Amino acid sequence: MDAVAAQRTYGGVSAQQRRSQRRTALLDAALDIVAEDGQAKLTVAGLCARAGLNERYYYESFPNQDAVLEALLDRIAEELAAAIALALAAAAEDSRGQAHAAISAGIAVLTDDRRKGRAALVASVATPQLRVRTARTISGFARLVAAEGTGFYGATAPEPIVDFRALYLIGGLVQTLTVWLAGDLPLTREELVDQITEVFVLLGDDLAERYR
Structure with missing residues (x-):
């Protein structure tokens, strides 16, 4: 497998699939936070902590x-x-x-x-x-x-x-x-x-x- 293909696929999961999984995890976390505490608590740090993701992945899916x-x-x-x-x-x-x-x-x-x-x-x-x-x-x-x-x-x-x-x-x-x-x-x-x-x-x- 060449370097480009390796970047696209890891453990049988493509890069696009991983991005989709991270986006879903962020939305699941947002559902929890908004329902429990309201939208004021929907910070980048709080959302990523609830989703178990690094903060850089927030901006991969959402600008704000x-x-x-x-x-x-x-x-x-x-x-x-x-x-x-x-x-x-x-x-x-x-x-x-x-x-x-x-x-x-x-x-x-x-x-x-x-x-x-x-x-x-x-x-x-x-x-x-x-x-x-x-x-x-x-x-x-x-x-x-x-x-x-x-x-x-x-x-x-x-x-x-x-x-x-x-x-x-x-x-x-x-x-x-x-x-x-x-x-x-x-x-x-x-x-x-x-x-x-x-x-x-x-x-x-x-x-x-x-x-x-």
Whole structure:
């Protein structure tokens, strides 16, 4: 094996794979720190110590703290989207079954491991830039809801009205989860899922009926 190849591969693991593993370790550590202590504690030294990495590896993946928080939010959002897609594929084909499956799957991601819910809420409002990014993420999930609803009910209602209801639902869901995760809404998780499902079904079925 020549010198270049040796630099690329060590112990059967390529340099790219090692960088990916270090990035994952840093994000895992960031999840712990943000959930436990808040984003103010997310220092380079603290993050690298928690991840068990030399500080030089921090800058290999992230230029600053905002970049770490953005990557953490992206990872949680990707997990949410994947869980929801799987749940929808396996759900009953009526509106209530679809809504309940999607909502239950999404809330499970944020509450089975409560660090994810806490970290998402903390990181999403940590800086003005992250608040803007969070608004875009909410809009992205609203577009997903609008597309799923249009496909389920048929493209009957005007697009701006569908978009409005989807954004209203996702925005309300985020605010409700924020209050619930803070312990200020005395519902079990099952009750929370059921109540959110009722709202989604109510607004979806009502819209379909209006434009039938």
